[in-house]
Amino acid sequence: TIAGSALPSVPGGKFVWYWTAGFNYTVYGELWEGFLSQYKAKINKIGVVYTDDTSGRDAYKKIVPRVEAAGFKIFFPGFIPPGTTDLTAIIKKFMEEGVDVVLVNTTPVEWISFRRQCAAMGYQPKMFGVGRCMKIPEAEALGRDLAEGVVAETHWWYTLPFKGNEWYRTEWKKYLGDMSMTHMEGIAYMNFFVALEAVKIAGTLDRNAINNAFAKIDMETPVGRVKFREDHLCETSNTLAQFELAPEGWTMRIVYVRPQLGVKPETPLRTQNFQLG
Known part of the structure; x- marks a missing residue:
């Protein structure tokens, strides 16, 4: 829900950057x-x-x-x-x-x-x-x-009852010891899960096929259900804790x-x- 993006390059070879907090x-x-x-x-x-x-x-x-x-x-x-x-x-x-x-x-x-x-x-x-x-x-x-x-x-937090969060409950300390979570880990790794799902649906590494595959995704992730709307957005697990x-x-x-x-x-x-x- 927070994103930084780059517009196409402008004369001089520079990028125009902007920062938005979106919705x-x-x-x-x-x-x-x-x-x-x-x-x-x-x-x-x-x-x-x-x-x-x-x-x-x-x-x-x-x-x-x-x-x-x-x-x-x-x-x-x-x-x-x-x-x-x-x-x-x-x-x-x-x-x-x-x-x-x-x-x-x-x-x-x-x-x-x-x-x-x-x-x-x-x-x-x-x-x-x-x-x-x-x-x-x-x-x-x-x-x-x-x-x-x-x-x-x-x-996000790992106590949410969604698929994938059991790993954080049982394995985090095993691999990372006393390193604290930040409440962003579930979102960060969810991106990889979703990208892999798009590749699986596409059945190829062709970028256009993968891009089109995102519209077909309907899966449960650590932050909840991921199913993109027609405007290409999917809101997930913003909460108060x-x-x-x-x-x-x-x-x-x-x-x-x-x-x-x-x-x-x-x-x-x-x-x-x-x-x-």
Whole structure:
């Protein structure tokens, strides 16, 4: 759902590059609206921490209006410059405004600084909801007190009941030891599964035949069913998940999904970082 592409070469032999977040944040706007609406009576005001970059601006454009239209009060202090590590002024404003839920879309640099400064200032909202800035390594860096229960935009996790995920459950540590997953592995390897399926359907290495074969694919992968629409897109497993420190290490608990995924979400874990349940 996030792609970088190159247009045909232009005079001078150079490429014109562009970066687009596509419909990614449209989907997450739907997810945040649905998830937060379950706890509407418990939420006073939602604060937004977004960086002034492509992802932050697109998230603001597509997530905030949807959440606001659902009846939530929003406090937006303005975009923060990338690389900002002193967010104490924003935290003070959140405390003054009665913000009790915070949505974050930054890089890990800003997010980790923000979360640690919240703790240092005694600011504890009922929920942190984050996008793109927190995976298992960031949870490890923050530690249990600051990370467990944080809800994150998540593309995939190996607990999803789809074909191929059993490998991650049984073999990951065998081959990669203590290396953390990032919640992107299922998507990355799914691309190979789908490409191989197209070659099998085509029955040849002719590129046109393989290209046409993609339209015939209908298979289950680690991220769910892959069947391309007429517009050549196939949406898969964008979800919301909580970070949880289990006996075997950090994991993610899928707490909200789109109905079309056909998966029952888990009950959110109640911690100091999630007090809405």
